[in-house]
Each structure stands twice: as structure tokens, then as C-alpha cells.
Amino acid sequence: MDEHPVRLVVExxxxxxxxxxxxxxxxxxxxxxxxxxxxxxxxxAAIANWVATLALGRPPDSLHRFMCAYIRYVTxxxxxxxxxxxxxxxxxxxxxxxxxxxxxxxxxxxxRWKTLLRVLLALPSVFVALTLGGLGAVRVPYRxxxxxxxxxxxxxxxxxxxxxxxxxxLARGRxxxxxxxxxxxxxxxxxxxxxxLLLVTDRYPNADPTALLESVxxxxxxxxxLVGEAHxxxxxxxxxxxxxxxxxxxxxxxxxxxxxxxxxxxxxxxxxxxTGRPPAALHAFLSRYVRYSLHVYAFLYLVANPFPGxxxxxxxxxxxxELPGPERQNRWVTGFRFILAVPALLVNSVLGWALGVTxxxxxxxxxxxxxxxxxxxxxxxxxxxxxxxxxAYVFMLTDAYPHASPLEGAGEPQLSFDDAA
Amino acid sequence: MSRSLAARAALAGVLATAWAVAVWLLWTSTTVPALxxxxxxxxxxxxxxxLSAAASYSRLERVDWLLATVxxxxxxxxxxxxxxxxxxxxxxxxMGTGMLLGMLGFALLWAVQVPFSILELWWExxxxxxxxxxxxxxxxxxxxxxxxxxxxxxxxxxxxGLARAVGDWWWxxxxxxxxxxxxxxxxxxPWLTSTHRLEQPALRASAARLERIEHVRHAPIEVESVHxxxxxxxxxxxxxxxxxxxxxxxxxxxxxxTDREVTVVIAHELGHLAHDxxxxxxxxxxxxxxxxxxxxxxxxxxxxxxxxxxxxxxxxLVLVGLTVLGQPLQNIVTRHMEAEADWSALQATHDTxxxxxxxxxxxxxxxxxxxxxxxxxxxLENHPTIMQRIAMxxxxxxxxxxxxxxx
Numbered sequence: 001m002d003e004h005p006v007r008l009v010v011e012x013x014x015x016x017x018x019x020x021x022x023x024x025x026x027x028x029x030x031x032x033x034x035x036x037x038x039x040x041x042x043x044x045a046a047i048a049n050w051v052a053t054l055a056l057g058r059p060p061d062s063l064h065r066f067m068c069a070y071i072r073y074v075t076x077x078x079x080x081x082x083x084x085x086x087x088x089x090x091x092x093x094x095x096x097x098x099x100x101x102x103x104x105x106x107x108x109x110x111x112r113w114k115t116l117l118r119v120l121l122a123l124p125s126v127f128v129a130l131t132l133g134g135l136g137a138v139r140v141p142y143r144x145x146x147x148x149x150x151x152x153x154x155x156x157x158x159x160x161x162x163x164x165x166x167x168x169x170l171a172r173g174r175x176x177x178x179x180x181x182x183x184x185x186x187x188x189x190x191x192x193x194x195x196x197l198l199l200v201t202d203r204y205p206n207a208d209p210t211a212l213l214e215s216v217x218x219x220x221x222x223x224x225x226l227v228g229e230a231h232x233x234x235x236x237x238x239x240x241x242x243x244x245x246x247x248x249x250x251x252x253x254x255x256x257x258x259x260x261x262x263x264x265x266x267x268x269x270x271x272x273x274x275t276g277r278p279p280a281a282l283h284a285f286l287s288r289y290v291r292y293s294l295h296v297y298a299f300l301y302l303v304a305n306p307f308p309g310x311x312x313x314x315x316x317x318x319x320x321x322e323l324p325g326p327e328r329q330n331r332w333v334t335g336f337r338f339i340l341a342v343p344a345l346l347v348n349s350v351l352g353w354a355l356g357v358t359x360x361x362x363x364x365x366x367x368x369x370x371x372x373x374x375x376x377x378x379x380x381x382x383x384x385x386x387x388x389x390x391x392a393y394v395f396m397l398t399d400a401y402p403h404a405s406p407l408e409g410a411g412e413p414q415l416s417f418d419d420a421a
Numbered sequence: 422m423s424r425s426l427a428a429r430a431a432l433a434g435v436l437a438t439a440w441a442v443a444v445w446l447l448w449t450s451t452t453v454p455a456l457x458x459x460x461x462x463x464x465x466x467x468x469x470x471x472l473s474a475a476a477s478y479s480r481l482e483r484v485d486w487l488l489a490t491v492x493x494x495x496x497x498x499x500x501x502x503x504x505x506x507x508x509x510x511x512x513x514x515x516m517g518t519g520m521l522l523g524m525l526g527f528a529l530l531w532a533v534q535v536p537f538s539i540l541e542l543w544w545e546x547x548x549x550x551x552x553x554x555x556x557x558x559x560x561x562x563x564x565x566x567x568x569x570x571x572x573x574x575x576x577x578x579x580x581x582g583l584a585r586a587v588g589d590w591w592w593x594x595x596x597x598x599x600x601x602x603x604x605x606x607x608x609x610x611p612w613l614t615s616t617h618r619l620e621q622p623a624l625r626a627s628a629a630r631l632e633r634i635e636h637v638r639h640a641p642i643e644v645e646s647v648h649x650x651x652x653x654x655x656x657x658x659x660x661x662x663x664x665x666x667x668x669x670x671x672x673x674x675x676x677x678x679t680d681r682e683v684t685v686v687i688a689h690e691l692g693h694l695a696h697d698x699x700x701x702x703x704x705x706x707x708x709x710x711x712x713x714x715x716x717x718x719x720x721x722x723x724x725x726x727x728x729x730x731x732x733x734x735x736x737x738l739v740l741v742g743l744t745v746l747g748q749p750l751q752n753i754v755t756r757h758m759e760a761e762a763d764w765s766a767l768q769a770t771h772d773t774x775x776x777x778x779x780x781x782x783x784x785x786x787x788x789x790x791x792x793x794x795x796x797x798x799x800x801l802e803n804h805p806t807i808m809q810r811i812a813m814x815x816x817x818x819x820x821x822x823x824x825x826x827x828x
Contacts, residue, residue: 236510242528248567249520249574306512307521317512 004206005105006195008075008188010216012085012099014177016169021083024166031077034091042070042198049199053115059199064107067198069093075102075191082133082162083175084183100184102191110202122197124361125205128379129193131354132186133158158186160350161404164343178404181216182347185406188212207358207375209382209406221409223324223400224392226385228304232318233377235305235366243363246307247300253310254296261289261395268396272334278396283326286395288312294321294388301359302372303380319381321388329399337394344390344402351383358383382406440708447704451696453760454820458812463791466781466811478788481544483797489537490745496533497738500526504734511730516581519730520574524566526737527573531566535559548788551651577733584728591727592714599714600707604661607699611660616643616668624674627684628667628691634769635688635695641666642687648672653787656686658693661703665694678782681775685766692765698758705754713743748800755803763810767817780810 020027049063059067073093079085079100089098114121133156161179168176189212192205206212239246264282272278278286292312298304304319314320333340358376366372389402403409463472507525511518542558545551579598583591619625619642628642640658647655647670654673660666667690674683693699720739721732767776784791784807791807798806805813 236507238507238525238528239510242525242566245528245563245566245570246521246524249524249571252571306510307517309513309517311514313514316514 004192004211005201005203006071006192006205007103008184008191008212008215009101009103010084010099010184010213011101012079012175012180012184014174014180016083016086016173016175018170018173020086020088021166021169024081024083027088028077028081031080031089031091035074035077038070038073042067046198050115050118053110053199054112057112058109059107061107064200067195067200068104071104071191071194071198071200072098072102074194075100075187078158078187078190079184082158082183082187083165083169084158084180084187086175100187102188104195105201108201110199114202115199118197118199121204122193125193125196125207127357127361128207128354128376129186129190129205131157131350131357132189133160133350157347157350157354158183160346161186164346176404177219178402179347181213181219181405181407184216185209185212205375207373207379209378210408211375213405213407216407218407218410219403219405222389222403223322223398224385224389224402225322225409226319226381226388227322228320229318230378230381232305233372233374235302235362235370235372237367237370239305239307240302240363240366243300243302247296250296250299250308250310254293257289257292261286265395269334269337272329272396273331276331277328278326280326283397286397287323290323290388290391290395290397291321293391294319294384297355297384297387301355301380301384302362302366303377303384319384321385323392324398324400327398329396333399334396337396337399340401341390341394344386344393344404347402347404348387348390351386355380355383379406440712443708447701447708448754448757451698451701451757451761453757453764456813456816456820458809458816461808461812461815463808466808467784467791471784472791475784475788475790478544478548479790479793479797482541483801485537485541485544486801489534492533492537493530493741494738494745496529497526497734497741500529501735501738504529505731508730515728515730516578516585519581519733520577522730522733523573523577523737524570526734527569528566530741531562535562538562545651550653550788553650580727580736581730584726588728589718589722589726592711592718596707596710596714599710600703603703603706603710607659607703608661608664611664611666611668614645614659614668616645616666619644619669619674621674621680623680624683624687627680628687631684631688631691631769635691635765637691637695638665640691640694642669643667644669644671644674646671648675654678654783656690658690658699661699665699667691667694677786678779679775681772682779682782685770685772685776685779688766688769689762692762692769693758695765696758696761698762701758705751709747709750713740713747716743752799752801752803756805759804760809760813763805763813764817767814771821773814773818776814777811780807780814783807 045063045066049059049067052063053059069092071093072095073089073091076085076089076093076098079098080087080089085098085100087099095101095103161183165175165179165183168174168179189205189207192212195201196203196205264285268278268282268286271282289312291314292308292310295304295308295312295317298317298319299306299308304317306318308317358380362372362376362380365376385408386402386404389400392398393400393402467475504522504526507522508518511521513521538558539555542551542553542555546553576599580591580595583595583598587594619628625642631637632639640660643666645668651670652672653670654677655670656673657668658665659668667687669683669686673686678686717736717739718727721727721736724732724735726732727736763776767773770776783789789807790797793802793806804810
């Protein structure tokens with residue numbers, strides 16, 4: 001696939017100033033005022049740009065430059081706010097001056113029908129961007145008790161990584177790489193969405209984490225990682241149309257299995273605490289459960305095509321998970337496992353929103369084309385990988401903490417809690 | 422003829438005789454006095470407009486059912502022939518693939534029935550019998566497929582698991598397993614419906630009195646709220662043992678029927694409980710489960726038997742085909758039990774005016790045809806016709822008079 005013209009450049013060294021981290025929101029207040037004013041102007045300029053691009057077939061140079069500066073500025077501000085970068089950003093969106101930056105294409109001819117329908121066409125990517133949080137959180141209105149209208153926070157991967165990263169940065173003076181990568185990914189995708197919306201390019205945003213973070217070093221290989229055939233994007237339309245009802249028997253079975261898994265995990269927790277190692281038979285049982293849940297979710301969320309089996313057999317499904325054996329585990333990490341898992345649970349919950357949105361979008365696309373979009377498939381696979389790592393951690397299969405980086409790991413496993421997030 | 426063939430024929434004969442005896446015993450356990458029901462002219466009870474409206478309504482309902490049944494069987498025929506190609510979409514092993522094929526077969530049935538369901542809904546809405554929206558119907562049925570799939574997978578797991586264990590004889594242990602499930606469902610069914618207590622004190626007092634008269638151990642009378650989806654009146658006796666109860670739809674107690682008429686309905690439903698009709702229902706199911714599963718086993722042998730997923734699409738066709746073919750027999754059985762419950766209600770209430778009024782009122786409220794065509798009666802009617810029920814009221818009146826006058 002061709003390289004996307006909007007590319008994220010990450011040169012951040014993960015070091016953070018504790019003082020600026022502590023006061024980050026307050027320090028950003030001038031930027032909030034400035035970005036508000038700039039956004040008002042950009043909305044008006046975007047309308048003019050749209051009319052001009054429709055008429056000329058390409059955006060005028062001056063407006064294009066203005067839009068590029070705005071996108072860069074928003075990217076810098078987002079990186080600062082979500083703790084994906086450390087230095088205080090400038091106010092004019094200078095190119096190449098910030099550790100998390102974005103390269104944008106020069107003005108080029110654009111198809112007029114795509115320009116005409118740009119806002120409509122951009123809607124799916126806006127939904128994805130909202131769940132990732134690079135543009136802000138999704139506020140889901142609901143009617144609470146007494147008929148009061150309230151709103152809940154849904155999605156916002158960047159928000160949750162910043163929240164967790166704030167504590168970690170204050171404690172260690174460094175941003176955990178996994179959280180930084182996740183935040184940078186959200187910001188990068190949002191930049192692509194903005195570029196598409198503001199007619200900087202007519203290339204559709206690509207949610208593929210590997211493509212977006214190609215300038216970022218891959219994390220160490222986690223002992224729990226995905227294996228299988230990622231490139232088979234074919235989807236049977238019949239199975240897609242009936243995906244939800246077809247998955248329900250699996251969901252029922254998964255719930256029953258989960259009850260047993262929870263009970264068994266308590267035994268494993270006690271055994272691991274005393275012997276330092278999970279019993280092999282129970283470890284194998286829980287490994288099957290974790291693998292089966294991945295198969296079911298991969299099917300339900302359209303990350304893979306075929307109907308999965310009910311036994312969680314290794315290698316039986318195109319998207320599978322590699323799990324470690326019953327190895328020795330750190331007793332401290334075992335003892336406090338459920339408390340330590342809370343941050344990962346938060347990350348997992350927002351990734352769940354992204355997973356849901358990608359599934360809905362993939363459902364429509366796959367029903368029409370018989371194929372899953374590569375970018376959405378990989379975003380969903382990232383969410384599933386994280387969920388599998390979390391499951392493996394909570395169910396005592398490993399003491400390696402889930403790694404939040406959207407990038408697949410490379411090289412030797414690194415199991416330290418400090419370096420992962 | 423070889424000796425083994427003769428032995429088999431003899432065994433089959435013994436089994437068939439035992440089955441026939443069981444059918445006869447079960448049939449005769451439900452008793453309605455041998456009455457000569459008078460032939461009644463519907464025009465004496467209903468206005469020409471009412472008869473015309475009921476006939477017009479029923480006509481399209483019948484056509485819709487006929488077309489839906491033909492389309493269903495046609496679709497299953499095609500699925501039995503070509504459905505196996507979906508096996509390539511499975512990574513679930515033999516049993517899981519069988520489940521997938523079974524679910525896809527049901528999904529196909531849903532898809533085939535969508536236009537007929539919409540037509541039926543349109544017709545019911547046009548006659549103000551329901552207020553369900555089209556989107557709710559389609560989406561609701563689509564989501565309801567999930568529940569059906571769970572039961573289907575469970576059933577296929579039993580069948581395919583047994584077929585793997587005992588080969589072509591799977592039907593022998595499978596039939597009792599399904600009978601057990603039917604019994605379990607009959608027991609649990611009342612708790613799957615959301616109901617509330619019957620409010621009217623007069624009706625509650627009548628129900629208590631009828632329980633004594635009909636010798637029914639106390640069964641709660643409850644009301645199910647359905648008025649937001651339908652205006653059709655209905656009631657049912659449900660449950661076995663501690664779960665027994667009578668459930669009235671709230672459309673029956675919304676003021677369109679008098680208390681005396683509702684009392685007849687309660688007496689009818691208590692009649693079902695008094696004569697153990699739920700148990701007998703399961704008994705009839707048991708009698709048909711053995712030959713039914715045997716025929717499925719026989720039909721799927723050419724595809725390797727039910728242990729193989731290839732047999733699943735064909736088994737669905739056989740199952741649905743047998744269900745359609747067995748419908749007239751099932752209707753005979755249920756009509757027989759409904760007649761006994763009607764008789765029981767008349768014996769308990771002695772209120773022929775209310776019973777006649779109730780049956781007469783069913784025509785404008787449900788648009789049922791008082792005397793439908795014979796083929797409709799045979800294939801679709803699981804209750805006696807309205808005219809048969811009114812005739813039974815008259816027959817009971819004569820019977821009661823003769824009993825009273827006899828020395």
C-alpha cells in the first residue's frame with residue numbers, strides 16, 4: 001500500500017519534566033484560548049477552501065498553508081496535552097520544531113466528487129478519531145434517574161493514556177513507552193482526519209497502527225502476542241450479515257466458561273503466591289479460556305472471518321494468540337495482581353470502544369465489498385491483542401504487564417512492569 | 422426372506438403396535454362426551470359485515486401462510502443441496518461446523534420469511550390488531566435469531582455428540598434427551614414471561630371458586646401486558662407442578678369482555694390444568710420424538726449420518742418437512758384437548774350465555790372466520806372453530822337439561 005501523505009514523526013525521548021507535567025493543564029490554558037480562536041477562523045476558511053477546491057479542482061496555496069499550520073499546531077498541542085511530548089509547543093504550528101510532528105503534502109489536484117461529499121465521507125473516520133480521543137472525548141448523552149440528561153465519557157484512548165501517564169511521569173520522570181505510543185497514535189490518526197476534512201489531502205485516513213507509527217521504535221516482544229494470518233481480509237457476506245446472532249451461542253458459552261475461569265484463577269492465584277509458579281494443568285485450562293475469548297471476539301468484531309471452534313484450541317483460528325508456559329512469576333506482582341491490573345483495565349475499556357466502532361464500520365464495508373478494511377482490521381487487532389495480554393495477566397498466565405503500544409513487539413521479551421504500561 | 426430380516430420386521434411391527442397403543446391410550450385419556458353437535462348457521466350469530474370482514478382478513482392470512490411455507494421448504498431444499506459450501510467459513514471442527522450450518526439454515530429461513538412477515542404485519546396493522554413497527558419486527562426477529570441459535574447449537578451438540586458416540590442409533594438416546602428438555606421447558610416456561618397479579622377482586626373470587634369446582638390445586642391467575650403490541654385477546658394455562666398458572670393477556674380484561682365471559686376463559690384454562698393437558702402435550706411430543714428422530718437419522722445416513730456436518734442442512738429440511746406434515750395431526754390433538762377444556766368450563770360455570778357471548782365476541786376482536794374452509798381447518802386450526810364451540814354450548818345445554826330431567 002502507498003504511504004499515506006500525512007505522516008506522524010515522533011522524536012520524543014520519553015523524558016518528562018515533573019513540574020510541567022504536574023501543571024500541564026494549567027500551562028495549556030493560553031493554548032486553549034488560542035486554539036479556540038484559531039478554530040473559529042479555520043471553520044470559516046475551510047468553507048472558503050471547500051468552495052475554491054470545488055471550483056479549481058485543488059486547494060489554493062495560501063489556504064492550504066493555513067490549514068497545514070493549523071493541523072500541525074493542533075498536533076503539537078495534542079501531544080503536549082496528552083503527554084506524548086514534553087516541551088511547551090509554539091503557537092503557530094512550525095514544521096519540524098516539535099518532537100511529535102506531522103508532515104503534510106503540498107497542494108494537489110483532488111477529485112471533485114470527493115470534495116463535494118467530504119464531510120459525509122469523513123464521518124466514519126471522525127467516529128474512529130473520537131474513540132481514539134485525539135480530537136477529544138466522545139460524550140454519550142443518556143437520560144439518568146429522574147429524567148436528568150447526563151453525559152458519560154466514552155472512548156478517548158489519548159485521554160486515558162494521558163491520565164495514567166501523568167501519574168507515571170510524576171513518579172518516574174519518564175512517560176511509559178506503551179502509553180506514549182498509544183497517545184501518539186491517537187494524535188496521528190486525528191491529524192489524518194483533520195487533513196482529510198480540511199482538504200489538505202483527499203487520501204482517506206488510515207487507522208493501521210504500524211503505518212502511522214512507522215517512525216517509532218517497536219516495543220520488545222511481549223510473551224502474549226498475536227499470531228496467524230493477518231492478511232486474509234476476505235469476509236463472507238452471509239456470515240457478516242448474521243454476525244451478531246451467530247456469535248451469541250459463543251458468547252453464552254464464553255460467559256459460562258468465564259465463571260469457571262474466575263473460580264480457577266483464584267486457585268491459581270493462591271498456588272502462584274505460595275509456589276511462585278502456576279500449576280500446569282490449571283494454567284493450560286486458563287490458556288484455553290484466554291485463547292477462546294480471543295477467537296470469539298475476533299469473530300464477533302469481524303477481525304477474522306471463519307466461525308470459531310468452542311474449545312480454544314491453539315492454531316485452530318486464523319487470528320490466534322501465543323501464550324507463555326507456566327513459568328515462575330514474581331510473588332509481589334502476583335500478590336497485588338488485581339490492583340496492578342486497574343490501569344490496564346482502564347486502557348482496555350477505551351480500546352473496547354474503539355473495537356466496537358471499528359466493528360460497526362467494518363460490518364458495513366464488509367457487507368458491501370466482502371472484505372475488511374486493512375486499517376480498521378489492524379486497529380481492532382491491536383485492541384484484541386491488548387485484551388488478550390490483560391486477560392493473560394489477570395488470569396495469572398504471565399506476570400508481564402500488558403503493553404499499550406499499538407505496535408507489535410519485536411525482539412526478545414521484556415517483562416519488567418516498569419518498562420511496560 | 423432371511424431370518425434377520427424377518428426378525429427386524431417383527432421388531433418393527435412390535436414397536437409400531439406399542440406406539441399405536443400408546444397413541445390410543447393418550448388419545449382416550451382426553452374425553453369429551455359423544456355429542457352430536459348441531460349444524461349452526463353463522464348468519465344467525467354474526468352480521469354479514471362481520472362475516473365478510475373475517476373472511477377477507479383470513480383469506481390473506483391463509484395465502485401468506487401458504488406462500489411462506491412453500492418458500493421455506495423451497496429455501497431449505499436449496500440449502501440442503503448447496504448449504505455445505507458454507508462449511509469453508511468455519512474453523513470450528515466437525516461439531517462447530519455442523520452448528521454453523523444449522524444456524525445458517527435458520528438464518529436463511531429468517532431471510533425467506535421476512536417479506537411474508539412484513540405482509541402479515543401490514544395486514545394486521547391495517548386491521549388494527551397490532552401496533553408493532555416494521556423495523557421492530559425485522560430487527561427484533563433478527564436479534565431473536567440469537568436465542569434460537571443458542572437452542573439450535575445445544576440441540577445439535579446433543580445430536581452430533583450422540584451420533585459420534587453411538588453412530589446411527591443416536592436417535593434412541595436423543596429422543597429421551599429432547600423429551601427431557603421439553604419437560605424442562607414446560608416447567609420453566611411460566612417464569613420466562615413477565616406477568617403481574619390479576620387486579621379484579623371479582624374475577625379472583627371466581628377463579629378460586631372454579632378451582633374448587635374443577636378440582637384444581639391452587640394455580641395463580643396472572644396477567645401479561647401485551648396491549649402495547651396487540652389488541653388480540655388470549656389466555657393460556659402453563660407450567661407443571663409448582664410452576665402451574667393461568668396467564669391472561671391484559672387485552673382480555675380491558676373492558677371489551679364482561680366478567681362472566683372472562684370467567685368462562687378462566688374456567689377453560691383451569692380445565693386444561695385439571696385434565697393435565699401440559700403433561701399430555703409433553704406425552705404427545707414424546708410419542709412423535711422417537712419416529713421423528715429416527716426418520717432424520719434414516720434420511721441423513723447417505724450423508725454420513727449426523728456425526729458429520731454435511732448431514733445438518735439435510736436434517737433441517739427433514740425436520741421442517743416433518744413438522745409441516747405433522748401439523749394436521751398436531752392440530753387434531755390440540756383441538757381434542759381444547760374441546761375437553763371447553764366442556765370442562767361449561768360444566769364448571771353452567772353459564773351458556775356468557776360462553777356463547779365470549780365466542781361470538783371473538784369474531785370481531787380477532788377477525789377469526791367462524792367456519793373456515795376445510796383445508797384451513799385441517800392445516801391451521803388448533804382450536805375448534807367458533808361455530809363448533811357455539812354448537813358445543815348448545816349441546817351442553819341440551820345435555821344438562823336431559824340430565825336434570827332424568828329421574
